[in-house]
Amino acid sequence: MLEVRDLTKRFGGFTAVSGVSFDLAEGEILGLIGPNGSGKSTTFNCLSGLYLPTSGNVRFQGRDIAGWSSSRVCHAGIARTFQIPRPFKNLTILENVAVSAYYGRARSVSRREAFVHAEEALAMVRLPVDPTLGIGGLGAAGLKKLELARALATGPKLLLADESLGGLDESEMDQAADMLQAIRRDKGITIIWVEHIMGVLMRVVDRVMVLDHGEVIASGTPAEVAAHPKVIEVYLGSDPTARQHAQA
Amino acid sequence: MQRDVIAPLVIAALVALAPFAGQTDYFIHILVQILLWGFIYTAWSLMGRFGLVSLGHGAFMGIGAYVTVLLWNFFELTPWIGMPIAVAAAVALAAIVGWPCVRLRIVGHYFALVTLALTAVVALSIVGLRDITGGSLGLTPNREAAGTSIYAFQFASKTVFLYVALVLWLIGLFVWRAVDRGMGRYALQAISSDEDASASVGINVGVEKIRIILLSAGLTALGGAVFGQYQMYINPETVSGIGVSLQIVFAVVAGGMFVQLGPTVGAAFTLILAETLRILIGNEYHAADTTIYGLMLVLFIIFMPKGILGAVFAGLERAKAKAA
Numbered sequence: 152m153l154e155v156r157d158l159t160k161r162f163g164g165f166t167a168v169s170g171v172s173f174d175l176a177e178g179e180i181l182g183l184i185g186p187n188g189s190g191k192s193t194t195f196n197c198l199s200g201l202y203l204p205t206s207g208n209v210r211f212q213g214r215d216i217a218g219w220s221s222s223r224v225c226h227a228g229i230a231r232t233f234q235i236p237r238p239f240k241n242l243t244i245l246e247n248v249a250v251s252a253y254y255g256r257a258r259s260v261s262r263r264e265a266f267v268h269a270e271e272a273l274a275m276v277r278l279p280v281d282p283t284l285g286i287g288g289l290g291a292a293g294l295k296k297l298e299l300a301r302a303l304a305t306g307p308k309l310l311l312a313d314e315s316l317g318g319l320d321e322s323e324m325d326q327a328a329d330m331l332q333a334i335r336r337d338k339g340i341t342i343i344w345v346e347h348i349m350g351v352l353m354r355v356v357d358r359v360m361v362l363d364h365g366e367v368i369a370s371g372t373p374a375e376v377a378a379h380p381k382v383i384e385v386y387l388g389s390d391p392t393a394r395q396h397a398q399a
Numbered sequence: 400m401q402r403d404v405i406a407p408l409v410i411a412a413l414v415a416l417a418p419f420a421g422q423t424d425y426f427i428h429i430l431v432q433i434l435l436w437g438f439i440y441t442a443w444s445l446m447g448r449f450g451l452v453s454l455g456h457g458a459f460m461g462i463g464a465y466v467t468v469l470l471w472n473f474f475e476l477t478p479w480i481g482m483p484i485a486v487a488a489a490v491a492l493a494a495i496v497g498w499p500c501v502r503l504r505i506v507g508h509y510f511a512l513v514t515l516a517l518t519a520v521v522a523l524s525i526v527g528l529r530d531i532t533g534g535s536l537g538l539t540p541n542r543e544a545a546g547t548s549i550y551a552f553q554f555a556s557k558t559v560f561l562y563v564a565l566v567l568w569l570i571g572l573f574v575w576r577a578v579d580r581g582m583g584r585y586a587l588q589a590i591s592s593d594e595d596a597s598a599s600v601g602i603n604v605g606v607e608k609i610r611i612i613l614l615s616a617g618l619t620a621l622g623g624a625v626f627g628q629y630q631m632y633i634n635p636e637t638v639s640g641i642g643v644s645l646q647i648v649f650a651v652v653a654g655g656m657f658v659q660l661g662p663t664v665g666a667a668f669t670l671i672l673a674e675t676l677r678i679l680i681g682n683e684y685h686a687a688d689t690t691i692y693g694l695m696l697v698l699f700i701i702f703m704p705k706g707i708l709g710a711v712f713a714g715l716e717r718a719k720a721k722a723a
Contacts, residue, residue: 199599200598200599201595201598201599220598220603221595221598221599222598222599222601222602222603222604225598225599225600225601226601230599230600231599233595233596233599237593237595237596238592238593238596239588239589239592239593239596239597240592240593241588241591241592242585242588242589242592246585246588247589249582249585250582250585250586250588250589250600250602251600251601253582253585253586254582254586254600254601254602254603255600255601256601257601258582262582265582301600302599302600304600305600305601
């Protein structure tokens with residue numbers, strides 16, 4: 152479904168992502184992990200159209216989408232969430248999701264259908280569909296769910312989930328992980344899930360890819376990657392507290 | 400029927416009856432002014448309510464007025480054709496200035512500054528091209544012999560203009576309603592909140608923004624054109640220039656830019672305020688009214704950011720919530 156070849160992104164003299172290549176099959180959940188500053192989010196932003204890749208190819212369902220605008224990428228069927236939630240503050244929860252459903256489907260649905268899609272997406276992430284509720288009452292977990300609902304409402308084939316667990320407590324993390332699993336199971340949506348902590352992610356994903364300094368240093372099943380010496384060295388480091396933290 | 404249809408129609412019906420109630424020319428004049436400015440303020444608010452604060456609308460209004468009158472004076476082109484050309488010219492200018500702003504993501508204060516420069520350029524051009532435009536002395540459309548001519552869009556009777564202004568004002572309110580009820584409103588609100596996030600859910604940010612900018616600029620030019628025909632005299636100070644741009648913003652902030660009738664309330668409020676000050680203070684203290692304007696603008700922004708009508712509606716909502 153997705154083929155990424157030699158994806159590279161430079162900011163001036165700094166190479167954030169360097170020659171990243173991977174394939175993604177339909178229905179897969181791929182975990183993308185790595186320490187802070189390893190190039191996960193940059194990879195993500197190149198896939199979603201927020202950044203223009205310096206070089207490399209991104210083929211999605213047979214079309215080269217590298218360099219497409221964010222909105223065009225979305226219309227092609229790739230939705231994303233943001234690491235730090237970026238809700239539309241001046242819209243209600245329902246409107247946030249409805250506007251995504253309407254424009255994410257390139258205005259091919261009616262206003263009424265857009266609101267129906269929005270209600271479905273909100274139900275999927277277990278947020279209230281009360282049309283009068285603003286986003287003011289949402290906490291960290293609620294805002295993460297809203298990000299997810301907005302992305303789902305666009306009717307994606309591929310979901311890019313950026314640090315869906317950041318700022319959540321343990322039970323909320325489990326909930327979020329279950330939600331991503333349910334999204335794949337019920338909607339058949341392929342997922343790339345970025346996280347800088349391994350924890351819950353390892354339980355859910357089919358495959359993991361580890362980035363460090365913009366390069367892929369390991370890739371395979373969660374068990375393979377967790378045992379990979381390079382991963383242990385680079386990602387977990389030799390610091391025992393970091394190792395404990397990652398295993399927790 | 401909805402409130403945003405009933406309220407404009409009821410007000411329009413009342414205004415339409417004014418001439419039959421034996422009102423003075425002065426009263427009719429004030430009504431025409433409120434309607435014409437109300438239309439222009441509404442046009443401004445179409446984009447202003449989405450955080451696109453333009454100080455360039457003096458330019459669009461000036462182009463609307465000047466292009467129409469110049470085409471008439473030099474080529475005897477009827478305003479019925481001249482006004483659409485003037486509107487097209489303003490829309491073209493809005494596109495030339497607006498598209499780079501949209502592409503380069505010039506927003507907020509920077510957008511206001513770019514548009515302010517636009518106003519200055521247009522006003523200075525009008526003054527500079529004095530052989531054609533009459534410079535700062537202004538310009539009068541060549542009068543048709545009888546004083547009233549549909550072809551020349553000149554009507555000696557203020558009552559006729561009252562109806563012209565009324566139709567224009569209603570058009571403005573219904574355009575507002577169409578924008579307000581469309582999905583485009585959500586898109587523009589989303590854009591004003593976060594452009595990247597908007598693009599990520601499939602909103603074509605550039606297209607949505609430029610559309611509302613062009614619509615707003617075009618309607619403002621139309622308002623300027625009709626205003627020129629009504630006054631039968633235009634000069635760079637009254638229909639273009641930074642003063643006009645600021646006047647628009649002040650009135651809209653005072654009336655409330657987020658509700659349909661807010662800009663009209665702003666027009667009524669500022670015009671009545673100006674007239675009252677003029678009568679009370681007279682012409683002796685020349686800048687007194689502007690000073691008081693400025694002071695009130697500051698007070699409005701601090702204490703009533705939603706404007707008069709916005710604050711009234713918010714108060715009613717609160718009362719309703721308390722009662723329920």
